[in-house]
Amino acid sequence: MLADTSLLNQTIGLGEPKTIDCFPAGAEVEIHAVSGDRQLCKRMESMGLRPGKQVKILKNRGRGILLKTENTRLALRLSPAFVLEAVYPRP
Amino acid sequence: MxxxxxxxxxxxxxxxxxxxxxxxxxxxxxxxxxxxxxxxxxxxxxxxxxxxxxxxxxxxxxxxxxxxxxxxxxxxxxxxxxxxxxxxxxxxxxxxxxxxxxxxxxxxxxxxxxxxxxxxxxxxxxxxxxxxxxxxxxxxxxxxxxxxxxxxxxxxxxxxxxxxxxxxxxxADTSLPTAFLYPGPIEQEVTKLMAEIDGKNFAKGAPLRWLALKLLEHDPYSLKKIEEIHNLDVSHYGTEHRQRLSEIYPNLDKALAQHRQQQITRLARQVVTAPEQPKADLTDLTDRILLNEWTGLPAFLGILFVVFKLTFDISTPFVDWIDGLVNGFLARWAGLGLEALSLPPLVVSLVKDGIIGGVGLVLTFVPTLMCLYLFLALLEESGYMARAAFIMDRFMYRFGLHGKAFVPLLVGFGCNVPGVYATRALESDTDRRITAAVMSFMSCGAKLPIYALFTAAFFERSQAWVIMSLYLTGIIVAITWAIILRKTRFKSDIPAFVMELPPYRFPTFKMLWASIWLKTRAFIKQAGTVIAVSMILLWSLVNLPYGAAPKDTVLGMSSRAVAPAFLPQGFGQHWEAVAAILPGFMAKEMVVGTLGVVMSVQQDNEPKADANFTEELKEQAVGFKDSAVTAGAAVIGSILPTPFQIESEKADSPLMAGVRKTFTPLSAFAFMVFNLLLISCVSVVGAMTQEFGGRYLGFVFLITTGTAYVASTLVYQIGRLLGFS
Missing domain, CATH: 3.40.50.300 (P-loop containing nucleotide triphosphate hydrolases)
Known part of the structure; x- marks a missing residue:
């Protein structure tokens, strides 16, 4: 139930999937792919980070990310073994 | 079915x-x-x-x-x-x-x-x-x-x-939920696979559709479990189905995940209607401060300081009251009663000093633990604990520890035993083992009476600073060992981390009390039993042969034999100091009690000439009221800059005098460091064995004992070189 940010997204360029740490705090993005270690991927999926899901980036400290999806806040620490790609949602 | x-x-x-x-x-x-x-x-x-x-x-x-x-x-x-x-x-x-x-x-x-x-x-x-x-x-x-x-x-x-x-x-109704359906080609393969495994031994009693899906996904955990139970390799089931599907779905895992998400999203959109104007979220607003780049860490440190300070400020008056009630009032009158029955002095002493003393020791620990459990429950149930883990992950990551390890380690400051069990919240076995290994360096609440006694005896003016330096020493040693373990025995990258931060909620009194009571009861039952039994055992060690001088008792003789090993730490020349270490292994709060016994400190607990049971009972009730008032005042006084004023009123006690005779300030500090770094007690040993097995416990025992010995030696020797005595 996130706000519609399509207009903002259009103006800043969208479409290309990027790793989640490339998006600034405040961005509302859509999960594009969860890849890497199978166990981690399944874990992320079970916690709500599934392709197609919209999330809001609350904090981006590079390695440490805080996301919000629905009413859930998820703290992530990225590692080379796990890649979370996102994309600005299409208008 | x-x-x-x-x-x-x-x-x-x-x-x-x-x-x-x-x-x-x-x-x-x-x-x-x-x-x-x-x-x-x-x-x-x-x-x-x-x-x-x-x-x-x-x-x-x-x-x-x-x-x-x-x-x-x-x-x-x-x-x-x-x-x-x-x-x-x-x-x-x-x-x-x-x-x-x-x-x-x-x-x-x-x-x-x-x-x-x-x-x-x-x-x-x-x-x-x-x-x-x-x-x-x-x-x-x-x-x-x-x-x-x-x-x-x-x-x-x-x-x-x-x-x-x-x-x-x-x-009265046995209808089952509707199954979530996958796209046609996947459903076809699932149905075929279900028919294939139906009636097979390994599939008996298992939900067939679920099992077929697991085989299709080639779920390693399900395959392993079947192999364990049925001694059968079933990994070939589903292979050809997966191959057929690979033409349509090159990445079956991703296709399944996407389809599940689509179904979920569709259903959620169908049943949930969002408000036109979403209300401001209190959790988001609070997080703006508590997880802020600049204010987050100071807020965290401030909360931590207040928690620990209030814990001790509130509990100390009650600890003193219980001590007086059990060891003064109850022990004295029980002793008098037993003497009146003309029982032998050995039995009177066993009941008075061994049994009542042991129970009293357990009870004096309860107020501090209850206060600590209250604050930990507040942090947990308000939702802040998970935030603390997120804040700490930035730092803990550098030391080879997981952000989530912060919570078990924080619990470890209260008591290492629940701390060891709390490592279960960590997903990786490696993270759990590293966290549990360094747990003993987190100075548990039971070690505090040792610091309270020694700092009051030698560092009265800088009590808070010395105690804080001990806690810091423990943290530094824990960090050092975490780095060493991550780079040697558990050589691996720190895995990615994902944790849910729950919304902030006001804890209810019922929830808080349930949490406090359950933990306190577990302490009294588990640790309490060990301590009480150990206390009786200790009584035997320090009193047998009965009537002998302390140095000629079983404990005295064995301590005199071992004492030279502690000469490099500066307290080996006094067997009394060494004698306190062994009972400390049973429960750390027994160190102070043992010192009292072996230094032949006579407590003034003989009845006054005009002693009156009813009057004294009334005094105890008044004492409780006074403790409550003092604790209340301490809550307000906590905002004053006088941290950790612990037990300073006992500065002139006979035990204090005995300690001053036996130790120097430097050897006292070395003694505190030794006790700080030693594995906490037998209860921790039990928890570690249960969680990680005897072999790993042996490893942890070696590193903690070795570190305690080396670190306390270094403290004493370097201290001497710097001119301290």
């Missing part, structure tokens, strides 16, 4: 499953009036717990399964949950869902529905959902899943009556 719900006995076993932190435990507590442990940080319920209750003439057994996000057994919680549903097969599953997080919750719901167990869905935290202005079409939701749905509010118990009624109704 259907499962008979009610056995002929009229008993129903109901498993409560759901994501972490959706309020399952609070809901069960509200339904049954039990006091299962609850908390507002993921991973509190790491073992299944049960409560029993009667309703409508039936005996309901409510199983509180650990909170999980899925049934793929990656974590201990998921394993416990999945194995229970597969092996124990409850008659009914109550899937507790947080309505505000429907999409996330439905992932587990999908998997629970595949278990072929009748189900009820409880939309919990319903008040929070409604207050956010959302609407939910419960009927449409219930019809879509073919599952009865009700709304509940765990902490207040609202809706539990309806839930109980629904459980009884469901007992």
């Amino acid at each position: 259907t499962t008979p719900l009610v056995a002929t006995t009229g008993n129903i076993t109901i498993a409560f499953a759901g994501n972490p932190n959706v309020g399952k435990t609070a809901l069960i507590n509200a339904m049954s009036g039990s006091k299962l442990k609850v908390g507002n940080w993921p991973g509190v319920t790491v073992e299944k717990k049960e409560a029993k209750m009667q309703h409508a003439g039936m005996q309901l057994k409510l199983i509180d399964l650990p909170g999980t996000y899925s049934l793929s057994p990656f974590t201990i919680e998921e394993q416990v949950c999945r194995d229970y549903l597969l092996v124990d097969k409850p008659a009914l599953v109550v899937n507790v869902i947080e309505a505000s997080n429907l999409e996330k919750s439905l992932y587990l719901t999908q998997q629970l529905m595949e278990m072929e167990i009748p189900m009820i869905i409880a939309l919990n935290m319903w008040d929070e959902f409604e207050s956010r202005g959302y609407r939910f079409d419960i009927d449409a939701f219930s019809q879509a899943l073919n599952v009865p749905v009700t709304t509940t509010v765990g902490p207040t118990g609202k809706g539990t009556k309806e839930l109980k009624e629904l459980i009884i109704e469901r007992a």
Whole structure:
């Protein structure tokens, strides 16, 4: 139930999937792919980070990310073994 | 396949499953009036717990399964949950869902529905959902899943009556939830695979569709489990089905995940209506301060300081009161009573000093622990504990520790035993082992009386600073060992980290009390028993042969033999100091008690000439009132800059004088460092063995004892070189 940010997204360029740490705090993005270690991927999926899901980036400290999806806040620490790609949602 | 719900006995076993932190435990507590442990940080319920209750003439057994996000057994919680549903097969599953997080919750719901167990869905935290202005079409939701749905509010118990009624109704109905369907080609292969495995030994008793899906996914954990139970390799099942599907779905895992998400999103959009103007979220607003780049860390350190300061400021008056009540009042009058019965002095001493002394020691520990548990429960249930882990991850990552390890280590400051168990919240075994290994360096509450005595004797003016330096020493040593272990024995990259930060909630008194009482009771039962028995054992060591001088007792003689090994630490020349170490291994709070005994400190607990039992009993009651007033004043006084004023009123006690004779300030500091770094007690040894096995315990015992010996030697020797004495 996130706000519609399509207009903002259009103006800043969208479409290309990027790793989640490339998006600034405040961005509302859509999960594009969860890849890497199978166990981690399944874990992320079970916690709500599934392709197609919209999330809001609350904090981006590079390695440490805080996301919000629905009413859930998820703290992530990225590692080379796990890649979370996102994309600005299409208008 | 259907499962008979009610056995002929009229008993129903109901498993409560759901994501972490959706309020399952609070809901069960509200339904049954039990006091299962609850908390507002993921991973509190790491073992299944049960409560029993009667309703409508039936005996309901409510199983509180650990909170999980899925049934793929990656974590201990998921394993416990999945194995229970597969092996124990409850008659009914109550899937507790947080309505505000429907999409996330439905992932587990999908998997629970595949278990072929009748189900009820409880939309919990319903008040929070409604207050956010959302609407939910419960009927449409219930019809879509073919599952009865009700709304509940765990902490207040609202809706539990309806839930109980629904459980009884469901007992007469064996219909199963509708299966979530996958796209045609996948469904075809699942059906074929189901036909293939139907009737096979390994598939007997298992939900067939679920098993077929696991084989199709080539789920390593399910394959391994079947191999363990049936001694059979079933990995070839599903291979050709997967190959056929690979032409349509090159990445089957991704296709399944995408399809599940699509179904979930579709259902969620169908039943949930968002408000036109979403209300400002209090959690987001609070996080702007508590997780802020600049204010987050100072706020965290401030909260930590207040927690520890209040814990000691509030509990100290009660500790003194209990000490006086048991060791002064009760021990004295019990001694008098026994003497009046003309019992031998040996028996009188055993009862008075051994048994009552032991029980008294356990009880004096209770106020501090209760205060600490109160504050830890407040942090947990308010939702702050998980934030603390997120804040700390930035730092802990550098030391080879997981951000989540912060919580068990913080608990370890109270008592290492629950700290060791709390490592279960960590998913990786490596992370758990490293965290548990450094746990003993977290100075537990039981070590505080040692610091209190020695700092009051030698560092009266800088008591707080010395105690803080000890805590810091423990933290630095823990960090050093974490780095060493990560780079040597557990050489691996620190895995990615994911943790849910629950919304902030006001803890209810009921939840807080349940948490405090459960932990305190566990302490009195587990640690308390060990301490009380150890105290009697210690009495034997220091009193036998009866009537001998302390240095000629069993403990005295063995300590004199070992004492030279402690010469490099500066206290080896006094066997009394060494004598306190062994009982300290049984329970650290016994170090001070032992010093008192071996230094032949006579406590002034003989009755006054005009002693009057009733009068003294009244004095004890007044003493309790005074303690409460002092504790209340301490809460207000806590804002004054006088941290950790511990036991300073005892500065002139006979024990203090004895300690001053035996130690120098430097050897006292070395003694404190030695006790700080030594493995805490036998209870920790028990917990470590249970969790990681005897071999790993041996390893941890070696590193802690070795570090304690080397570090205390360095403190004393370097201190001497710097001119301290």
